[in-house]
Amino acid sequence: MIDLKSFGILGNNNRIASYILPHNKRSSYPYVDDKLKTAKLLESSGLQSPKLYSKIEKMSDTKNLHERLKGLNDFVIKPARGSMGNGITIVNELKWNQKESETHFLTSNKKSMDYSAFIYQVSSILSGLYSLNGQPDRVLIQQKLKVHPFFNDLIYKGVPDVRIILFKGVPVMAMLRLPTLISRGKGNLHQGAVGCGVELSSGKITKAIQRNRFIKKHPDTDQDFKGLKIPYWEESLRLAVNSAELVDIGYLGVDIVIQPDSGPIILEMNARPGLSIQLANQSGLLPRLELVESKVDELKSIDSKINFSVENF
Amino acid sequence: MRQFKNFLIFACILFPLLALIYKYYFLNMSLVPKSVSNMWKIEISTRTDNLNLIDLEKVKKIKLPKPLTTLSQKVLNTKIQPGKAIEPSTSESPDGVVTPNKSWIKTKEKIQLTSKVKLNGFDYIIPNPEVKKIKLSKTDFQKYTSLEDLEESVKQDLIQVASSLVFENDGAMKKLEKFFFYVSDEFIFESKVDSLEDAITIKSGSYLGQARFISALARVYKIPSRISFGVQILKQFGKKTHKYNRVFYSEVFIEGKWIPINTHDKKFGLISDNFIVLHQDSEDFADIFENRALVSIYVEPLIYENLKSDFYVDQLKSQHPFWSAVSLHKFSLSIQSIFFGILLIPFGTVILSFMRIMVGINTFGIFTPILLSLFFLETSLVFGLLFFFVVVAIGLMQRMLLDKFYILAVPRLSILLTIVILLYIGFAILAENSGFLSVNNGTLNYFPIVIITVFIERFSIYFIEEGAYNTIKTTLGTFSVSLLCYLLLSVVWLKELIFNNPELIVLAIGVNLLIGNYKGYRLLEYLRFHQIADEA
Numbered sequence: 096m097i098d099l100k101s102f103g104i105l106g107n108n109n110r111i112a113s114y115i116l117p118h119n120k121r122s123s124y125p126y127v128d129d130k131l132k133t134a135k136l137l138e139s140s141g142l143q144s145p146k147l148y149s150k151i152e153k154m155s156d157t158k159n160l161h162e163r164l165k166g167l168n169d170f171v172i173k174p175a176r177g178s179m180g181n182g183i184t185i186v187n188e189l190k191w192n193q194k195e196s197e198t199h200f201l202t203s204n205k206k207s208m209d210y211s212a213f214i215y216q217v218s219s220i221l222s223g224l225y226s227l228n229g230q231p232d233r234v235l236i237q238q239k240l241k242v243h244p245f246f247n248d249l250i251y252k253g254v255p256d257v258r259i260i261l262f263k264g265v266p267v268m269a270m271l272r273l274p275t276l277i278s279r280g281k282g283n284l285h286q287g288a289v290g291c292g293v294e295l296s297s298g299k300i301t302k303a304i305q306r307n308r309f310i311k312k313h314p315d316t317d318q319d320f321k322g323l324k325i326p327y328w329e330e331s332l333r334l335a336v337n338s339a340e341l342v343d344i345g346y347l348g349v350d351i352v353i354q355p356d357s358g359p360i361i362l363e364m365n366a367r368p369g370l371s372i373q374l375a376n377q378s379g380l381l382p383r384l385e386l387v388e389s390k391v392d393e394l395k396s397i398d399s400k401i402n403f404s405v406e407n408f
Numbered sequence: 409m410r411q412f413k414n415f416l417i418f419a420c421i422l423f424p425l426l427a428l429i430y431k432y433y434f435l436n437m438s439l440v441p442k443s444v445s446n447m448w449k450i451e452i453s454t455r456t457d458n459l460n461l462i463d464l465e466k467v468k469k470i471k472l473p474k475p476l477t478t479l480s481q482k483v484l485n486t487k488i489q490p491g492k493a494i495e496p497s498t499s500e501s502p503d504g505v506v507t508p509n510k511s512w513i514k515t516k517e518k519i520q521l522t523s524k525v526k527l528n529g530f531d532y533i534i535p536n537p538e539v540k541k542i543k544l545s546k547t548d549f550q551k552y553t554s555l556e557d558l559e560e561s562v563k564q565d566l567i568q569v570a571s572s573l574v575f576e577n578d579g580a581m582k583k584l585e586k587f588f589f590y591v592s593d594e595f596i597f598e599s600k601v602d603s604l605e606d607a608i609t610i611k612s613g614s615y616l617g618q619a620r621f622i623s624a625l626a627r628v629y630k631i632p633s634r635i636s637f638g639v640q641i642l643k644q645f646g647k648k649t650h651k652y653n654r655v656f657y658s659e660v661f662i663e664g665k666w667i668p669i670n671t672h673d674k675k676f677g678l679i680s681d682n683f684i685v686l687h688q689d690s691e692d693f694a695d696i697f698e699n700r701a702l703v704s705i706y707v708e709p710l711i712y713e714n715l716k717s718d719f720y721v722d723q724l725k726s727q728h729p730f731w732s733a734v735s736l737h738k739f740s741l742s743i744q745s746i747f748f749g750i751l752l753i754p755f756g757t758v759i760l761s762f763m764r765i766m767v768g769i770n771t772f773g774i775f776t777p778i779l780l781s782l783f784f785l786e787t788s789l790v791f792g793l794l795f796f797f798v799v800v801a802i803g804l805m806q807r808m809l810l811d812k813f814y815i816l817a818v819p820r821l822s823i824l825l826t827i828v829i830l831l832y833i834g835f836a837i838l839a840e841n842s843g844f845l846s847v848n849n850g851t852l853n854y855f856p857i858v859i860i861t862v863f864i865e866r867f868s869i870y871f872i873e874e875g876a877y878n879t880i881k882t883t884l885g886t887f888s889v890s891l892l893c894y895l896l897l898s899v900v901w902l903k904e905l906i907f908n909n910p911e912l913i914v915l916a917i918g919v920n921l922l923i924g925n926y927k928g929y930r931l932l933e934y935l936r937f938h939q940i941a942d943e944a
Contacts, residue, residue, distance in 0.1 A: 106929040215814035
C-alpha cells in the first residue's frame with residue numbers, strides 16, 4: 096500500500112473535517128449552491144457570468160413563459176439547486192411560433208422537443224427532481240456558452256471548463272475538464288470526462304487522466320496534450336480570486352469557461368470541490384494548503400494572492 | 409473544546425463498560441436472564457419422493473415419533489399436516505407414534521408433525537415427590553426382562569461380560585452404574601454399529617448399540633429395561649436452525665420409575681435441558697427413527713415467546729431494586745419486543761459510519777442501508793432480497809415508461825407506491841403458498857413499503873443520471889452495508905445482552921464520536937489514488 100501522506104494527498108475525511116467544516120461558512124452556502132443566487136451575486140458584482148434570460152420560481156410563472164421565450168435563439172435550462180450538471184437541457188435552436196403547439200426546441204442531443212416536453216422538463220425541475228435534497232427548486236434560463244476554438248480538438252461535445260480550487264482566496268490547484276463521448280458531454284470526472292492538471296504559473300497542461308488512469312492523448316480526438324496552454328490564463332486566475340472575495344467560503348472551487356470573444360466567465364462556484372483534481376495534477380493538495388495557511392496573513396491584495404500562487408504552484 | 413471532546417469519547421466508552429463490570433463482578437448479577445429461550449419448535453417429517461429402492465421397502469413401515477410430555481419436558485401443542493394422510497386412530501395412539509395410511513404411500517406427499525416443547529431437564533435419581541411410582545404388570549415385567557430373542561451364543565457371551573463387570577450381591581443401582589461407567593469409559597463410538605453382538609465383541613457401537621448393550625446387561629439381572637429415543641440439541645448462539653444428535657438411550661425400571669441412562673452425554677439418571685424426548689420404548693421403531701432419509705427432524709428455538717423470564721425479574725427485584733426499576737423487563741411483552749427490535753440499531757449506525765468513513769463505501773442516502781436491514785429483518789433475508797430486486801426492476805421500468813408520458817412527480821411517485829403495495833401483496837401470497845419464502849414470525853409491517861419507495865426513486869434518478877456503472881457500484885455498497893447491519897441485528901445474544909443492560913447503547917455514541925474524529929485516509933482512497941505513485 097502506498098503512503099498517500101508522502102504524496103500530500105488530501106483525503107475525503109480530512110477535506111471535510113479540516114477544511115470544509117472549519118473554513119466554509121454555512122450561511123454562505125446558498126450563494127454557491129443556488130445558481131440563481133450565484134447569478135445575481137455575480138451580476139451585481141460586475142464579474143463576468145452567463146446572462147440570465149429568464150427565471151421560473153413557481154409553476155404559475157410558466158403562464159407567460161412562451162411569450163418570454165420569443166426572440167431567444169439558443170439557451171440553457173438549468174435547475175437552481177442541481178448538482179453535477181444534472182437536469183440541464185441545452186437548447187441549440189429555438190423555433191418559436193405564435194402557436195405553442197408549433198414551437199420546437201432543438202436540443203444538444205439532436206432531438207427535437209415540443210413545448211409540452213419543455214414544460215414537463217421545467218415542472219420536473221420545479222418539483223425538486225434534480226435538486227440536492229429533493230426540495231422544490233427554481234429554473235434558470237441562461238445564456239448558452241460557446242466553446243473557444245482552442246478546445247476544438249479537445250472535445251467531442253459539451254463545454255470544457257477550468258476548475259480552480261482556492262484556499263482563503265489563494266488559487267492552489269487547477270484542472271481543465273474535458274467532456275468526452277463516454278461522459279455524454281458532461282464534465283464530471285467520475286462519469287468519464289478527462290481531467291487535465293494545469294500549471295498555475297502558466298496555464299500549461301501537465302497531465303491528463305480519465306477514469307483514474309493517466310492518458311497522453313485525448314480519447315476521442317487523439318489530440319496530444321503535450322505543450323498545450325489554456326488561453327486567457329492570467330485573466331482566469333484573476334476572475335477566480337475576485338469571485339472568492341464575494342463569499343465567505345475558505346475552501347472554494349470556481350468553475351470558469353473560456354469564451355471566444357469575451358474571455359473567462361464564471362460558470363458556477365462550489366463549496367465542496369472534489370479531490371480528483373489531485374490525480375489530474377499528480378500532486379497532493381495538503382502541502383499547498385498548509386503553505387497558504389502559513390502565509391495568508393501577508394497576502395492582502397488580489398495581486399499578492401495571484402502572485403503568490405503563480406510563484407509557488 | 410478538544411479536551412472536552414476527548415473526555416466525552418472517554419466517558420461514553422468507559423461508562424457502560426464500568427457499569428457492566430460493576431453489575432457483573434460486584435453485584436453478581438447475571439448479564440442475561442439465564443436459559444432465556446428453552447422453548448423449541450421441533451418438526452418431524454417424512455416424504456417418500458426422494459428415497460432409493462432399498463428404503464422403499466421400509467416405507468410401508470414408516471412411523472413418526474410424537475413428542476410426549478415427561479418430567480423433563482412439556483409439550484405445548486402438536487400439529488400434524490396433512491391430517492388426511494395418517495391413520496385416524498394413530499394420532500392418539502398409546503405407543504406414541506403416528507402412522508401414515510396406505511393411500512399416502514402412493515401420493516408421496518410430505519407429512520409433517522410440528523411440536524412446541526418446553527425443556528427443563530430432570531434428575532430422576534434425586535428423590536422427588538413429584539414422581540409418582542408406577543407398577544409394572546406381570547406381562548410387562550416379562551416383556552422388559554426377556555432375553556429370549558437372543559441367540560444362545562450371544563446370550564452366553566452377554567452373561568459372561570455382565571458377570572465380569574459386577575458382583576452378584578451388588579444392588580441393582582450399583583450394577584447399573586457399573587454398566588454405565590463401563591460403556592462410558594471403554595466404548596468407542598461407531599455410528600453405523602447398532603447391534604448387540606458387535607457391542608459385546610468389539611466394545612464399540614452407535615448410541616443405539618450402546619443402549620441395546622446396557623439394556624441387555626440389565627435384563628441379565630432381571631432389571632426391566634427398554635430403549636428410548638430423542639434428540640440432543642447442540643447449543644449455538646444466534647443461529648436459527650440448530651444442530652442436534654439423534655440419540656437412543658436405555659431406560660431401566662427401578663423402585664417404581666423409569667430411569668434414563670444416557671451414554672451420549674455421559675449422564676446417569678438425568679435428562680439435560682438440551683434434550684428432547686421423542687419416543688419411549690422404541691426398540692420396534694429404532695431402524696426407522698434412525699434413518700435420516702425416512703424421518704427428517706428439524707429443531708428451531710422459539711426465542712420471542714419466552715423473552716420475559718419471570719424468574720430473572722423476580723430475582724432482580726428482590727436483590728437489586730434499583731436495577732430492577734430501570735430494567736426493560738418491566739414493560740409488557742409487546743413493548744419489550746419493540747425494544748428488542750430497535751436496541752441494536754445504534755450499533756448498526758456504528759457499522760454504517762465505519763464503512764463510510766473508514767472504508768469509504770458509498771451508499772444511497774445516509775440511513776437507507778439501516779432501513780433496508782430493518783426491512784430484511786422484518787420479513788426475512790430471502791423474502792427481503794427477492795422482493796427488493798423485483799421491486800427495483802419494476803420501479804425502473806415504470807419510471808422509464810412514465811417519463812415518456814410526462815407525468816408530474818407527485819402522481820408518479822404515488823403510482824410507484826401503489827405498485828410497491830401491489831407487489832407486497834403478491835409476495836405475501838406467494839410466501840404463504842410456497843413456504844420457501846418464509847416470513848419471520850408470519851408477520852408483515854407497513855413501514856418497509858415507504859423505505860422501498862423512497863429507495864426506488866433515488867435509485868432510478870441515480871440510474872438515469874449517473875449511468876449503470878456508478879449505480880451498480882453504489883447499489884452494491886448500499887447492499888454490503890445493509891447486509892452487515894442485518895447480520896449484526898440478527899445476533900440474538902447481543903440483543904439479549906443490550907436488552908438487559910441498555911446502558912451499553914452509550915457505547916455506540918462513543919464509538920461514533922471516535923469514528924467522526926478520524927481524519928485519515930479511507931481504505932478505498934488508497935485504491936483511488938494509487939495511480940499517483942505510478943509513472944513520473
